[in-house]
Amino acid sequence: MKFNLVLPLLCGLSLLGCDSPKPHDDTPFQLVENFQMGESLVVRSLALEPKEKSLWVGSSVGVSEVNYVTGELQRTFNRDHGLANEYVFAINVAPDGTKWFGTNAGGMSRFKDGEWKTFFPLHGLADYWIYSFANHPDGSLWIGTWAGANRLDPKTEKFETYVEQLINEWVYGIAVDKKGDIWFGTEGGVTHYDGKNWQSWDHKDGLGAANDSNLPYSTNTGLGTRSRHDLGVFSGGQATYNPSYVFSILVDNRDQSIWAGTWGGGVGHLVDGKWHNLDESQGLQGTIVYAIAQDQDGALWFGTEKGLSRFDGEHWQYFHKGTGMINNNVYAIAITPENDVWVGTQGGVTHLRRNK
Numbered sequence: 528m529k530f531n532l533v534l535p536l537l538c539g540l541s542l543l544g545c546d547s548p549k550p551h552d553d554t555p556f557q558l559v560e561n562f563q564m565g566e567s568l569v570v571r572s573l574a575l576e577p578k579e580k581s582l583w584v585g586s587s588v589g590v591s592e593v594n595y596v597t598g599e600l601q602r603t604f605n606r607d608h609g610l611a612n613e614y615v616f617a618i619n620v621a622p623d624g625t626k627w628f629g630t631n632a633g634g635m636s637r638f639k640d641g642e643w644k645t646f647f648p649l650h651g652l653a654d655y656w657i658y659s660f661a662n663h664p665d666g667s668l669w670i671g672t673w674a675g676a677n678r679l680d681p682k683t684e685k686f687e688t689y690v691e692q693l694i695n696e697w698v699y700g701i702a703v704d705k706k707g708d709i710w711f712g713t714e715g716g717v718t719h720y721d722g723k724n725w726q727s728w729d730h731k732d733g734l735g736a737a738n739d740s741n742l743p744y745s746t747n748t749g750l751g752t753r754s755r756h757d758l759g760v761f762s763g764g765q766a767t768y769n770p771s772y773v774f775s776i777l778v779d780n781r782d783q784s785i786w787a788g789t790w791g792g793g794v795g796h797l798v799d800g801k802w803h804n805l806d807e808s809q810g811l812q813g814t815i816v817y818a819i820a821q822d823q824d825g826a827l828w829f830g831t832e833k834g835l836s837r838f839d840g841e842h843w844q845y846f847h848k849g850t851g852m853i854n855n856n857v858y859a860i861a862i863t864p865e866n867d868v869w870v871g872t873q874g875g876v877t878h879l880r881r882n883k
Contacts, residue, residue, distance in 0.1 A: 554844045555826075556837065556868065556879045558851045563875040566854070570871030572629075573861035574618035582861060582869055583626065584876065585615030590628060595863055609643030611636040619660030619668065625681065627668065629657025635670065651686030653677050661701035661709070669709060671698030676711060693718045694727035700776035704783050712773030717787050717797070733802035735770020735792025736814075768792070768814075777819040777827075786827065788816025794829060810843040812836045813855075820860035820868075828868065830857030835870060835877075846870075852877050 564570070564586070572585035575595070582595040589605035604610050612633025619627040626638040632655045634647040646652045652672070659671035663678075670677040675690035676698050690696050695715025702710045711718040716729030728734050770792025777786045785797040791814045793806035805811045813831025820828045826839040834847025834855045847855050852872065859871030868879040 555824075555839075555882055556844060556846075557882055558846055559878045559880045561851065561853050561875060561877050563853055566874045568875075569858065569873050570876055571614070571616050571858050572618045573859040573869055573871050574620050574626075575861050575863060576620045576624070576626075577864050578624070582863075583618045583620065584871070585618045585628065585859075586871075587614045589613045590615050590618065595867065595869065596865075604638075609636065609638075609645070611645040617657055617659050617671075619662065621662055621668065621681070627660055629660060629670070630655075632656055646684075650684070651677070651688070653686075653688045653690070658699045659701045659712075661703045663703055663709070664707050669701050669703070671701045671711065673697050676701070689720075692720070692725045694729060699774045700788075702776045702778045702785070704778045706783075710776055710778065710785055712776035712787055714769075714772045716771045717773055717776065717785070717795075728797070728802065729771040730769075730792065733804075734773075734787065734795045734797075735789040736795075736804035736806035737770070737792070770795075774815070774817055775819045775830075777821060779827075780821055781825050786819050788819050788829065788831075790815050794819070805838070810836070810838065812845050812847065817856070817858045818860045818871075820862050822862045822868065823864065823866040828860050828862070830860050830870065832856055835860075846877070846879065 569587045570584060574583040576583065580594050580596045581601065582593045584591045584593060589603065589610065591603045592601040594601060605613050610628060612630035614631035615628050616631055617629035628636040634645050634655050635652055635657050637644045648654065654672035654674035656673040657670060661669045663669060668679045668681055670679060675688055675693060675696045678687040693711055693713055695713035697714035698711050700712030709720045716727055716734055718725060718727040768791030770789045772790035773787045774790060775788035779786060787795040789795060793804055793811050793814055794816050796803045796805065807814060811829060813833035815832045816829050818830035822828065826837055829836045832855060834845060834852060835857050837844040846852050853875045854873040856873040857870055861869045866881045870877040
C-alpha cells in the first residue's frame, strides 16, 4: 500500500516503522498493518467519505485525506493551508461533501469547494475547543464544545447555543438517532433532546459500572485547568475515575439503543430507559472508553486505554500491543462500507480487515 507515505507527510517526520503482523488466531478480524508516527504524536480523529473512498486522518499535527482502498495520499493540510489549528480533535463529512474540522483552542474550520473558512466564538461558536460533530437529517450540524453545544445552519451560518439544557457543558460526543433525536455525551452524563424536551442521566441513574480499582473518584478528571484533559487523556496525567464522564456515544443501528463510553466505568447501554453496563468483568478490556463504532455485521468496537475490543453480542475479540498494535490507547475508530477497520492511536494508525 502507498499509505506508508501519508503519515510522514502529515507529521513532518520520517516513517518510524510499518509492519504487517500475522493473524494472531482464527478470529473474525485480523490486523493488516501499522503506520507509526512516533509515540509523541496522537491520531485523535478519523472520518470516512465513502463516495470518494476517502479516510480523513486528524492528528496532533494536521489532517490528511487518504484513499482507503488504494492507500494513496490525496491531500495534507495544516495551519499554512488554512486549518484553524493543527491539533484536530474532531472531523465531520457532511452529506454534501463539506468537511468540518474541530480543533484544540483554534475554533472550527470548514473546507468546501476548495476554500477554507474558520469559525470562532465571535461568529457564534460556543468555544474555541471543539470535540465532536453530528449531522442532523434537517441539514443542520451539531457541534460539541467545552462550553456547550451548538446547532449550526450551514446555509445561513447562524449558530444556536445550548448550555443550561445539558447536564454538563463539556460535550465530548454527539449522536443522532433515526427519529432525529440528539444524544450528548458530556463530562457530567448523557443528555437526550427530542426537539422539545430534555432528559439527562448520570451515574446515580445507573450510567457506568462501579470501579473497584484503586483509581480515585473525582468529578475533575484532570488538574482543574482549561487544558486539563490534554493532561489527563493524552499526556499521561493523573488517572481518575468518574463514570458520569462520557467520552463517546453511539446509537445502535439495530435497535436504536444508546451506548456511552465512560471514564473508568466501562460502557453504559441504555435500553428502554434503563442502563446496563459492560465492564472488564464481562469481557471489555479497559475502563476508559474513548471511542465506539459499529461494523457492517452489527458488532460493536470499543477503543480504550487497553486497546481495542470487538463484541458481537456473544464473543469478544481483542487487539492491543501484545497482538501487534502500535499502542494500547485507542482514540478513534472508522469502519468502511467494506468492513475494514481503521484505528487512531497514540503513535499512529492501525488497519484491520475482516477475515474471508
